[in-house]
Amino acid sequence: MRARLLWVLVLALLAAGCAGDADPDGPITLRFQSLAWQEESVQVNKELVAEWNATHPDVKVEYVQGSWDSVHDQLLTSFEGGEAPDIIHDASDDLADFAYGGYLADLSGLLPERLTKDIPPHSWETTTFGDGVYGVPFLQEPRVLIANADRLDEAGVRIPTPEHPWTWREFREVTDRLSGDGRYGVAWPLKEPVSVSLNLSLSAGGKLFHRGPDGKVTVRFEEGDAVMPRTVHDQVATDRSASPSTLGSGGSDTLPGFFGGRYAMVPLGFSYRQQIVQQAPEGFHWRVLPAPAGADGLTQGVSPQTLSIAEDSPHREEAAAFIDFLLRPRNMVRLALGDWMLPTGTEALKDPALHTTEHDWATGTALASRLRPAPAQSVRGYPEFKDKVATPAFQEYYSGAIGLAELRTRLERDGNLVLARYQR
Amino acid sequence: MRTSRTGRAGQYAALLAYLVFLAFPFLWLVSTAFKPPRELARLHPTWIPEDPTLANFRQAFDEQPLLDAALNSLAAALGTAVIAVLLATPMAYVMARRRTRLARAATGWVVVSQAFPLVLVIIPLFLVLKNLRLIDSMTGLVMVYVVWALPFALWMLVGYVRAVPRELEEAAAVDGAGRLRTLVSVTAPLLAPGLVATALFAFVTAWNEFFFALVLLKTPEKQTLPVVLTHFIGAEGVADLGPLAAAAFLATLPSLVVFALIQRRITGGMLTGAVKS
Numbered sequence: 001m002r003a004r005l006l007w008v009l010v011l012a013l014l015a016a017g018c019a020g021d022a023d024p025d026g027p028i029t030l031r032f033q034s035l036a037w038q039e040e041s042v043q044v045n046k047e048l049v050a051e052w053n054a055t056h057p058d059v060k061v062e063y064v065q066g067s068w069d070s071v072h073d074q075l076l077t078s079f080e081g082g083e084a085p086d087i088i089h090d091a092s093d094d095l096a097d098f099a100y101g102g103y104l105a106d107l108s109g110l111l112p113e114r115l116t117k118d119i120p121p122h123s124w125e126t127t128t129f130g131d132g133v134y135g136v137p138f139l140q141e142p143r144v145l146i147a148n149a150d151r152l153d154e155a156g157v158r159i160p161t162p163e164h165p166w167t168w169r170e171f172r173e174v175t176d177r178l179s180g181d182g183r184y185g186v187a188w189p190l191k192e193p194v195s196v197s198l199n200l201s202l203s204a205g206g207k208l209f210h211r212g213p214d215g216k217v218t219v220r221f222e223e224g225d226a227v228m229p230r231t232v233h234d235q236v237a238t239d240r241s242a243s244p245s246t247l248g249s250g251g252s253d254t255l256p257g258f259f260g261g262r263y264a265m266v267p268l269g270f271s272y273r274q275q276i277v278q279q280a281p282e283g284f285h286w287r288v289l290p291a292p293a294g295a296d297g298l299t300q301g302v303s304p305q306t307l308s309i310a311e312d313s314p315h316r317e318e319a320a321a322f323i324d325f326l327l328r329p330r331n332m333v334r335l336a337l338g339d340w341m342l343p344t345g346t347e348a349l350k351d352p353a354l355h356t357t358e359h360d361w362a363t364g365t366a367l368a369s370r371l372r373p374a375p376a377q378s379v380r381g382y383p384e385f386k387d388k389v390a391t392p393a394f395q396e397y398y399s400g401a402i403g404l405a406e407l408r409t410r411l412e413r414d415g416n417l418v419l420a421r422y423q424r
Numbered sequence: 425m426r427t428s429r430t431g432r433a434g435q436y437a438a439l440l441a442y443l444v445f446l447a448f449p450f451l452w453l454v455s456t457a458f459k460p461p462r463e464l465a466r467l468h469p470t471w472i473p474e475d476p477t478l479a480n481f482r483q484a485f486d487e488q489p490l491l492d493a494a495l496n497s498l499a500a501a502l503g504t505a506v507i508a509v510l511l512a513t514p515m516a517y518v519m520a521r522r523r524t525r526l527a528r529a530a531t532g533w534v535v536v537s538q539a540f541p542l543v544l545v546i547i548p549l550f551l552v553l554k555n556l557r558l559i560d561s562m563t564g565l566v567m568v569y570v571v572w573a574l575p576f577a578l579w580m581l582v583g584y585v586r587a588v589p590r591e592l593e594e595a596a597a598v599d600g601a602g603r604l605r606t607l608v609s610v611t612a613p614l615l616a617p618g619l620v621a622t623a624l625f626a627f628v629t630a631w632n633e634f635f636f637a638l639v640l641l642k643t644p645e646k647q648t649l650p651v652v653l654t655h656f657i658g659a660e661g662v663a664d665l666g667p668l669a670a671a672a673f674l675a676t677l678p679s680l681v682v683f684a685l686i687q688r689r690i691t692g693g694m695l696t697g698a699v700k701s
Binding site: 069074272278282305 | 551
């Protein structure tokens with residue numbers, strides 16, 4: 001009797017957790033997992049979902065809040081379990097494993113021509129893996145110099161513009177002039193030194209990863225790759241014009257020192273302006289400057305935010321239609337303003353709201369055409385290369401513990417060993 | 425053995441330093457939660473907010489469904505604590521009283537199972553729960569939490585059971601009590617501090633757990649507090665620090681309250697005097 005009662009209890013417990021099936025005659029429901037996190041951005045995403053739902057009674061979109069902090073693990077588990085959201089917000093540098101793993105739908109042929117043409121080919125490159133396109137790149141941000149305007153004016157240095165930026169040499173001279181009395185010309189937040197170094201090295205023609213005719217990638221640290229790292233190294237170790245203490249910090253960690261006048265400039269992502277607007281003390285004047293330019297001008301690497309569709313989604317066409325709606329030029333502008341980033345769409349980029357001088361939107365927008373896929377974007381084995389080889393090597397080089405020759409040796413010798421394992 | 429005055433002062437100093445060390449993160453969290461954005465980014469921060477504000481709390485509640493998330497966490501934590509204790513008590517009794525090879529092997533397995541990393545079990549677990557249609561369900565989450573908390577709960581309780589003198593049970597047997605009656609009427613009351621400590625452990629484990637909740641719960645209305653807290657963190661670790669601190673401060677309160685309420689029962693030494701030596 002007791003045993004039977006126990007079984008009834010167990011079955012009741014299981015039944016309580018069983019969700020009911022969707023009504024086959026009801027509207028289609030798509031789950032859209034968004035990683036929006038800033039107040040305005042979340043609001044815009046929810047508004048757009050509501051607008052879609054109001055005009056599409058047969059295809060209902062459910063907004064699901066995800067988190068940048070844990071998206072990879074969460075998605076991987078969902079994919080394996082066949083429970084992934086239909087529409088997935090992520091970043092292009094996180095897509096390679098999912099695309100090659102067959103978890104994401106190839107969007108070729110699913111998206112309307114309007115959207116395909118609106119986004120430039122170099123942005124599509126960030127989400128193209130093999131022969132397929134596995135995400136729509138829609139938001140991106142350049143790395144810029146956020147500068148203390150008063151310090152720059154006091155020092156009388158030339159103010160760079162997107163048309164006439166500083167060279168890396170000039171940048172080093174300027175930071176030298178801005179230093180002294182316990183203050184630094186620049187603070188490099190290099191907690192994640194590899195992506196910053198690789199992305200900014202594109203300006204000097206650095207590629208680091210070279211793909212051969214056989215499709216295999218090898219690491220070669222050439223002169224163009226050395227320009228940006230050498231500048232940072234010399235600013236820290238030779239000129240003392242860059243703070244050594246921020247090398248292990250994240251971008252937000254440098255802001256108190258920036259507001260306190262300790263650093264004249266901080267290289268940060270364009271979207272950090274929101275934090276600066278919120279946190280800067282009253283009377284603090286700041287401006288956005290383009291990152292230094294090398295032989296290839298202002299070119300730099302980016303990993304745009306993306307929207308993808310799960311391979312297992314039974315409603316891919318409806319999901320593609322929702323993405324098309326979400327990324328119409330006006331909506332793309334709303335999303336960009338909410339995230340303080342730049343849209344990838346050429347029509348959206350023309351919007352006057354992105355060309356205002358307020359918060360230096362215009363400076364960032366002027367850089368949009370120079371943004372290219374991050375060099376490591378499609379290199380298989382890059383995460384291991386980054387963690388085991390490149391991160392410690394760059395950290396030691398920037399801190400002055402090793403020289404450029406040792407940095408080159410480690411990246412090439414150890415790096416190629418790692419990549420070779422992924423390309424057999 | 426008597427401790428010299430200097431030695432005692434040293435002990436107190438060490439204790440004070442340890443308490444400060446333990447309290448620092450929490451006090452800093454409280455301080456941050458009440459600071460306006462401009463004070464958060466000062467080069468020389470202050471302990472006491474100069475212009476204290478509740479704006480971070482308002483923003484946190486406006487942006488995320490904190491109250492619903494807290495209720496979900498509470499349901500998961502209470503369910504886990506109750507079920508874990510109910511299951512662990514008889515199991516621990518057997519393992520403590522029966523010194524067989526099987527009991528020793530079970531104890532060893534319990535200890536080893538604590539070393540499994542989450543990522544090792546999450547995908548098979550996800551598939552099992554999916555087949556049981558328990559994904560996105562509080563029942564499924566509680567089941568996982570119970571399974572996850574049970575080994576350590578068991579290990580804790582075994583120690584408490586062993587601390588209960590056998591002579592008391594033997595005396596009860598002499599008086600005619602059966603095994604179940606002995607467990608319920610004699611052993612369980614003496615185990616009260618251990619049961620409370622075990623329940624507390626299970627509660628806190630479930631209350632703080634993040635990864636299983638992240639993976640298993642899909643519907644926004646069902647998400648627990650640790651999952652919702654991550655929504656204040658953006659790409660590259662950028663955080664909306666004020667609202668995050670406010671929400672995290674609220675998230676720590678239930679654990680603190682539970683600890684404050686029952687700490688005496690944990691440390692009260694209820695076994696003192698149970699047996700005359």
